[in-house]
Amino acid sequence: MTNVTTIDLRASVGTFTVHVAAECKPGDVVAVVGPNGAGKSTFLRALAGLIPATGTLTVGGVDVLDRPPARRHVGWVPQDGALFPHLTALDNVAFGLRGRQGRPAAQRWLDRLGIGDLAHRRPAALSGGQAQKVALARALAREPRVLLLDEPLAALDVEARTDVRRSLRAHLGDFDGVTMLVTHDPVDVMTLASRVLALDAGAVVQDSTVTGVTTAPRTPWLAALMGSNGFYARTAAGALALDGGGVLVAADMPAGDGVDVLAVVPAHAVAVHRGRPEGSARNVWPATVRDLAVVGGRVRVTLGGAPTVLADVTTAAAADLGLAEGVDVWASVKATEVTVVVL
Template identity: 50%
Template sequence: MAEHPVSGSAVTGAAAAGPALDARLVVDRAGFRLDLELTAAPGEVVALLGPNGAGKTTALRALAGLAPLGGGRLALDGTVLEDPAAGVHTPAEDRPVGVVFQDYLLFPHLSALDNVAFGLRCQGLSRRAARAAAEPWLERMGLAEHASARPGRLSGGQAQRVALARALAVRPRLLLLDEPLAALDARTRLEVRAQLRRHLAEFEAVAVLVTHDPLDAMVLADRLVVVEDGREVQQGPPAEIARRPRTDYIARLVGLNLYQGTADGHRVRLADGPVVVAADELTGPAFVAFPPSAVTLHRERPESSARNVWRVRVAGLDRHGDQLRADLSGELPLAADLTPAAAAELGLAPGTEVWAAVKAAQTHAYPA
């Protein structure tokens, strides 16, 4: 199934009534503090994106009730689940929350059907009633024929869908997904990502996804919240985050060269001296960015119309898909993408000095 964006109508309509999730998560650990505000409308999928140790999983555990808040407040559908100042703490088992863990945590001794029925049994249903309620969820996931199979006989993609069915069967008001595709191989990941996108598009409550993979975040989420060092550094629709990153981490994630300086018209003077000419006209603090594919390399100073030309040195070469990515140091450190044939023709190797050129039309500036 093709991956596609959600129409957004459900999110927009629900947003007018106020957020379904309204939280400020404050969690203190040794040498680390998470302080994150997080809101979401019914039907909205929010992805928490950030480097290792940023606090994403801590935030997910706090939402689930597995990491008590040291401050802040957590409300879901207008009901306060946790407020340390008021002495309110709803135990994890009493929260209307479904969780899909990175390794799925399916019970190995139970069939797929009984795994899905487990949460329903915990809600007080009889074994027969829970299994009857679980069957439609396996059918929705395309796993009806695997109802009697134990997890050890399921593929990675099938196990992921059983875990998702188990989480959705209890009809949670908040669905938490912790790296739900990380355990899958590349081919299975592509298929399951498309299926997960469809199921999330049909989910009427709030979903919060934690991932390291920018493609998972871009495809699955309506909105990204980028977390670094326990705090939000940027949030917005995926396309906006990709187009206008505001930290080096995000720029690397979406594959852009990013710099910060002061704009005066089309010229942005960077803090360490070089000037970058951009297509956009600005005044004041600014970011300036361009993709590695916009960089051309030359052994002699180019006579082309490129407004940006810098003397650089090859610091490293790495395979990047069907191209090579050159890590360049010098007047302006940057990354450039080129074909193996072009690299051979230029005689590129670590230490080789070249000229890097970027057209102003391919360079974009925006307010810092």
Template identity: 50%
Template sequence: MHVEADLPGRVRAGLTAEAGEVLVVIGPNGAGKSSLMRVIAGLEPGRVVVDGRDWSDLAVPERRVGYVFQDQSLFPHLSALDNVAFGPRARGRARRDADRTAREWLERFGIGDLAERRPRELSGGQAQRVAIARALATEPDVLLLDEPFAGLDVSAQMALRIELGRHLRDFPGVALLVTHDAIDALTLADRVLVLDEGRVAQVGPPAEVAAEPRTPHVARLVGLNLVAVAEGEQLIAFPPDAVVVSLHEPEGSTRLRWHGQVASLAPHGDAVRLLVHASPDLLADLTPAAATELGLVPGREVWLSAKATAVSRYAARG
């Protein structure tokens, strides 16, 4: 399946996905992730071509798309069963057949006993299961999931992530999942697509994108520092625990070095994580004892350095 989406002035993205593939879309706020999904669904104007067929003039019901919104967007006056059965009924299925399909999907998500409850009677995790079941019940060619775990507590996120992963493995169409969480990309994606300023900045397997991020947003998501060198033609990436913090400029030619002010300090596991406004902003992990010994507080001038052998170097464009 090949998709070209063009929303003038905002999003211009081309993507190719095979049937059964899960493509996770990540990028900073304003990159165009949700706009891309809404254009494909027909909820915003824009040119969309799918497998050579122009969808631009197709009405929403004519597009075989299932859409899961951040806020579930369930019909508040309908039961869970009727919410899930709505799509099949709208596509012409008989009521009894649509209800049977809806019950099957609710059972698959382990909430068959909640079929008669209204959305206000459901927890956030239960409501999101209903929303996903509703999208899948229409047997879509394309499944769009816009931050499906947003607003859920950590335990509910973990449970739903595992459950959704199981259903996505059996889904025969193409699934696009927008997220801000690196865990989603690493656990659910077959490939990751990175949007930046409405353009595709990087696409590849999760491990590859995590190991060689090409945008600061992705680097921060996976906990790496990213610095452009050689006039922007090459990137170097390195973890915060490979950074040495000192109050004086380090000596020796084997280290890369930066100078800046401490912006913030925060606990990070057993370490203290520093954000330093250098050029660019960098993260550094050090022990609480070292942070105390150096007298680190916001505004303190520091030097950061990393051994050349501790960094990964790769081309800025793949």
């Protein structure tokens, strides 16, 4: 296969080293996720050739590791777009195109992104969403084989984010190269990506489909990204002994003791009670309300205990239970709601 993009890169910034190996097919949209400092931006800069890297990088069957950024067939859209402030939108897009055909081609790209009428505006006169589209047009105009998007929606307000996301969805669908999309937003992962590459401390911790990450995240951080609690644990006597304290029982347990797993509990599966519940839930433990936050019409409650969990309850339930910081409650989770990911 010559269309495959093979990545096996090692890059260092100071004492921090990032090592990523992955193989991508044309049309792949890879969400690159991970906590701050995981090495996402460093990985992207290494791909673009902006920092030195060792290993292998073949794009469409061609080894480009020793090439300068200009000749890697890699397009890079940094955070906030970084449009040249002294050039119009049109000249920004035409910057990477040579010759007489540059400007007409740039205009066509702006038209395709629905912002053709803004061609003669300077970046200062563009909204955040418009600027992001110009930056996208500028990268796409050079017809790269690999497109790097570094948090393209992070700096936008909610409305612009929806608009640019729709644009991205349309154009990434048409794009037959590989897209690497750094994001912190699970909505981006679910609506734009076909695949997830999760980094932590400079290494790949998960490389799977989007469904793979939602159903079987391999780190607590990934579980939290998808709205679940994740606990490192070890099987012991038919239960899960959590590394951070506490015990959980799952309906579906791996065989044997001493198996390292991640126990995943969706936040909406955690029930909160004022008194000790009498129901059938097999996991019941006392806890104290540490923090309350309203997220998307529901209340996200941090319950301190063994284990400490996040619970999503309705605003009505929160009011009914009289939840407030410092209130003592009981948490319960059905065994069928605990997913066990063998590590």
